[in-house]
Amino acid sequence: MRQATGTYGGRSAQERRAERRERFLRAALEQFGDRPGYRASSVTGLCEAAGLSTRQFYEEFRNLEDVLTQLHLLVNDRTEQAVLRALADTAGRAFEPRIAAVLRAYVTAATDDPRRLRIAFVEIIGVSAELERGRLVRRRRWVDLIVAEAEAAVRRGEAAPRDYRIAATAFIGAVNGLLHDWTAEQFRATLDQVVDELVALLLGVVRPPAR
Template identity: 85%
Template sequence: MGQATGTYGGRSAQERRTERRERFLAAALQQFGDRPGYRAASVAGLCEEAGLSTRQFYEEFRNLEQVLAQLHLLVNDRTEQAVLRALTDTAGLTFEQRIGAVLRAYIAAATDDRRRLRIAFVEIIGVSEELERQRLTRRALWVQLIVAEAEAAVGRGEIAPRDFRIAATAFIGAVNGLLHDWTAGQFDATLAQVVDELVALLLGSVRRPGG
């Protein structure tokens, strides 16, 4: 479908489209991340939340799954930016100090809005093969980051060399499972308790068993 290209109200067509898209994503964050949840959401309900029309929705997205996919990427990008800042801020520290700070930055960014937490660890699960591939691709990037940090610590003589891929993959699976269950209310714990448990788990997972 063709798009208007002129200027209206002092804003270009692209600026108006960008604003519309952001309004749809903000509405989706509320509806998917809170109530009614992705599986009970509808295009009509999302449009009502955004204050926009269904015609405008279909100018931006194919369907609700594409909106969820975009939200999932945005949530991961936001968390990744927090982790990269922590990596920069902790340059020169020991591996244990560095990985603890990085994990705390990850958890803080992932959990500061329960709606984003739900998008990343609950609503994305089991939607479609395409979204599962997206989820696993982003998870693989987190595994690579842990492996890179562990191998750098080996180079500094802080930990013994080994193949860290299995340990890193197991740890990321544990993070996903723990945050999923915590978000779903499967157990009672404070955020600080969750963070401390994950820090201890990560530090233990990259050290050679029995070492």
Template identity: 65%
Template sequence: MPGRLKAPTGRYAGKTAEERQAERRRRFLDAALRMFGDSPGYRSTTVAALSEAAGLSTRQFYEEFRTLEDVLAALHLQVNDWAEEAVLKAAADAADLPLVERAAAIFHAYAGNVTADPRRIRITFVEIIGVSPRLEQQRLQRRARWIDLIVAEAQAAAERGEAAARDYRLAATGFIGSVNGLLHDWSAGWVAATLDEVVEELVRQLLGILRPPGWSPDPTT
């Protein structure tokens, strides 16, 4: 398809064209979360079925998106944005807490957000995999943002004398894989633990990275 159809302009039913467009987009993404994140899944969903689930027409679909892959891409970003907003708020609220309590608050916020709806986990860790080089690049870019966040928190802890001073990028890259894998497996019922126990394990792993054997706080910090 050469491009999206042109959406109508002007005010209708008390809403501007921009407001109507935002509402249509939200309805398509809400329907995609239900269908991609549960049944039938992204690969078995059609434009017609998604449009019907959203209560909209296929013409309206093509006014907002070019392909179903565009919908999945937008939904993947949205799910990550929700989790990022929760983490940044928790980090700000816990800024003055000791390292252990701050790390626990941040991980509780992340885990609570992504596991609040199992469909979010499926979008992030299952449906996005292997779709196209474009979406693989997007997935890796969003994962890099999480790595950057962990590195920034680790470096800040080191500057406060709460953690070892080192380059944390390699460790953060490995650790984010543990976070994602453990939360996915827990959500799928493959881990016999409570969510609190999962978070406690992640915090222990992170502290092991930040405070390796032999490290001790700098008394001058």
């Protein structure tokens, strides 16, 4: 199918398509991340929420799973950028204040919008083998970051040398579970309390108390 390439209303065809795609993604963030949820959504309902046609939908996406995949990538990219800024801001600092800044950036970015949190930790689970592979790829990137920071602490003499991959994987699982339960109001805590608890947990992994 040939795509229009001219301008209309002062905007190029590429700009109009980018705007339509953004409208679909905004509508999907609302529907998948709140009500009715991904599994109860439909292409027709999403198009109605976006104010666009099903023809326009299929010009941008293959199906609803494709939309969910794109949202998952965007949510993770947003959180990752916040963490990378924290890493840049704390370059050269010791492990404890550095990891505290990183965890605060992660928690703040991951929980500032309950819809994004639901997409990252709930709606993405069990949809398909392809989405699960993508989720695990992203999870490995977070594990790699923790391992890299732990190994840097070893080189600075702040931690004992060992293989930190299993511990980092367990820590990432604990982070995800804690944030999900916190935002679901399974317990009451401030942002500072959540960050402090995660910092203490990670320090316990990297610098366990002597027996």
